Amino acid sequence: MGLLDRLSVLLGLKKKEVHVLCLGLDNSGKTTIINKLKPSNAQSQNILPTIGFSIEKFKSSSLSFTVFDMSGQGRYRNLWEHYYKEGQAIIFVIDSSDRLRMVVAKEELDTLLNHPDIKHRRIPILFFANKMDLRDAVTSVKVSQLLCLENIKDKPWHICASDAIKGEGLQEGVDWLQDLSTATTWKL
Amino acid sequence: MLKKFDKKDEESGGGSNPFQHLEKSAVLQEARVFNETPINPRKCAHILTKILYLINQGEHLGTTEATEAFFAMTKLFQSNDPTLRRMCYLTIKEMSCIAEDVIIVTSSLTKDMTGKEDNYRGPAVRALCQITDSTMLQAIERYMKQAIVDKVPSVSSSALVSSLHLLKCSFDVVKRWVNEAQEAASNDNIMVQYHALGLLYHVRKNDRLAVNKMISKVTRHGLKSPFAYCMMIRVASKQLEEEDGSRDSPLFDFIESCLRNKHEMVVYEAASAIVNLPGCSAKELAPAVSGHWAFFQPASHVYVAMKHPSAVTACNLDLENLVTDSNRSIATLAITTLLKTGSESSIDRLMKQISSFMSEISDEFQGTCYPQDTHGPQGKDALCQKYPRKHAVLMNFLFTMLREEGGFEYKRAIVDCIISIIEENSESKETGLSHLCEFIEDCEFTVLATRILHLLGQEGPKTTNPSKYIRFIYNRVVLEHEEVRAGAVSALAKFGAQNEEMLPSILVLLKRCVMDDDNEVRDRATFYLNVLEQKQKALNAGYILNGLTVSIPGLERALQQYTLEPSEKPFDLKSVPLATAPMAEQRTESTPITAVKQPEKVAATRQEIFQEQLAAVPEFRGLGPLFKSSPEPVALTESETEYVIRCTKHTFTNHMVFQFDCTNTLNDQTLENVTVQMEPTEAYEVLCYVPARSLPYNQPGTCYTLVALPKEDPTAVACTFSCMMKFTVKDCDPTTGETDDEGYEDEYVLEDLEVTVADHIQKVMKLNFEAAWDEVGDEFEKEETFTLSTIKTLEEAVGNIVKFLGMHPCERSDKSLLPYIPVLLSSLLGVFRGGHDILVRSRLLLLDTVTMQVTARSLEELPVDIILASVG
């Protein structure tokens, strides 16, 4: 344990905690992404469909993230809103290979953006255009077009292409979230 | 922990339950804290407790508000505080049917259930199964299968028991888990094995063959768990019953083989199963009953009977034969056991049999062996409590016995018995009183008649229809001789004092009694008539409902003294020593409350002796009347030491005298000028020492220490005195007894002496606490609430208070009549030094610990303050 770490223990200092909501349609890879972000000893080997939600924690170099990994199945999507108020950032995951349901994803995103607990807050949204490794995956640019992300004017947002199984692209997204937290725009 | 209550709270009863005033909307408001970060686990767990409390109190939570609270609660899963997490599991289970979308926690729970924290896993399984409906079950199926065969017993048991619950709505899914359950059934843990077998049986119970196969497998391989054995015995006997087949069945063999199991529990279960088989023959019964007789030694029969009534039923047949055994002790034992073990349905029959038996044996024996016998009344009491619906039968039985010819002892024992039933069981009061009314219509025993009249006067006015007793009572005035007539007049007056509607007719009846031939009857009638005509509650309470509390011989002596030295001052009743309540501990369960106070005379004499002895010491002149002497001397030395010192405490109005009875056990010493020096912790003031002049070997002597009670802070009466014996030693020759002239000073340290509140309070008995309470009024009423953290039962709590305060529990209020209700109201009564009644009401509430609310009243403030100061 280095000197600084000891000091932080002594002073009871903790990393700033950020509450993140992980949203997106079922099967888009939310749980896989969060699992990959956890320390390797805490990662689970097989990912099962989430029922309801589960709370996971991971740390970046300067932040501590508490993620509410929500279930994406249709019947649970209306339950997301119970957790909007406390969310300080949103990770929205899209399966870039699932063209068929891209419109559904857009619909859910629009509902989210128009929700009273979200609408007027400058809450950062990180988009993962996931499963980029699959053959019929579309590019992240295409995804942002399909979801009309350019219309989001009052919230900081960012989109990364990712492969959750290999863990590619995830760090870029987390870094963006972390940088934003130190920027003044973070103040909600 | 002290908290005052206002009047409104008092009505709702109970002590300082911290959750008593919870308001649903306020609690739900508080639940918003769950949304805050960081989470405060303690605070949140406390709020969850409140929510659970409200739900369990029957508070209705609307779906919307419940759902909102539930979702707020789900956020607490981010905390890893174990207590909070477990509160979450509880909340999930409780709210699973109230809130919507509770499946939201499914993933969180499956995570806990498969996680590393073993303490979370079992509860998580149970919570998970509670929120899972049949459509969701498949999603968690594989977790359940894994949990059933988990190596941690609590996880496995939780999964098995939860599966059993799930079976009701999702039979087809759970059915698929039998392989796992089968594996768990061979688990070494006895609970897991039991639960696994339970699940297997319930999966298969509609398949006779499969169940039989299960049993034969158990017969072959045996089980570890006695619980599992007991269950399989039940299963087997159910199968047998449905088969109503032969006893050659392997099922029967299995049950019989269990009679030889090493666990008593299994043996009992097997025996009970055999005995309860329909049409069980004597031959089949034999092994079962013989198994039992081993446990059935007279000494242990009560134990066995109480623990395993159904098992002992096996022996009832034999016992019924024993009822007529020529050895009457065995007969008595058999009756008592039968009364305890008989089933509710057989009581009528038993009673008949016993009454025939009763009439066969001598009157004297009936009286001593049966109702009065140590087994007798308890047998009856137990019977009444066991079969509360049967008190009518019992009453009838006793009453039939009462009508038979019999001597005084016999009748008295039965009357005692009826009275104790009335006391134990308030439902039976009216029937009992009616029976007794009829009995005194033709009762040749004056003592019994007056006792019953006294009881009628005490209990009758509190019944729903008091007027029906008047005829019986007034008949006594018309028909009986003077002692009974006098008793009847007193009883009548008590009705008049407590019932305004009846008062006019009572007055009419009493007016007739004023013409009676007998002095006593006339005096009573005149006295009561005059008191009643005042129509003042306090007078009624003081002079009709509660009689004198002073000792009668003491009163006689004081009056005589007063006539010898007439003075200007009116005679003060407070100067008369009180009648001490029986000193030999509180009466036992079955002694009726109306019993004549026999020990009174002994106690009065003891106090009289002290009074005389103390009056002879010049230093103690002017202390006034002796208020109380401590009932038992306290030893201040260990046994087998050089000197034996025992102390008796005497309390006067403003002083205390400590009497030290000393014995010198050294045969080569004579002690002279012996005193006990005392050092108080409180503001008591030592006034003088009265030495024992000489203390030769083995001849007891007495010395005294006189102290004044604290004046500055009169509430500080509880005090510890450190004691030191001081004396001059003179050596002497053990053989000749010759003593040296020269002596030397020496000291000897004694144990500390405690003065407690009880030393300042004298027990008194009044029959009507309510009346006395009203009489005193609430001018000096005070109330406080306490938590008794170390005490676990209400009766223990009251027992301690009674002992601590040295007061008398009125109307048996130290006993809980309804053991399953966790509230006990007690009324305690005493007289404080100086002569004022002190009344204490305590309400005790048992939750986790005992909470006690104490209300004290007196005509003066000091006693009330002392009581409350000493309790707190």
Ligand SMILES: Nc1nc2c(ncn2[C@@H]2O[C@H](COP(=O)(O)OP(=O)(O)O)[C@@H](O)[C@H]2O)c(=O)[nH]1
């Ligand atoms: N090929 C590929 N498969 C992925 C990727 N991310 C997730 N998956 C798979 O997609 C399925 C659903 O993933 P899951 O995390 O449960 O999605 P969720 O419902 O959003 O939580 C799983 O079988 C994952 O292995 C990815 O980047 N590439």
Ligand SMILES: [Mg+2]
């Ligand atoms: Mg998921």
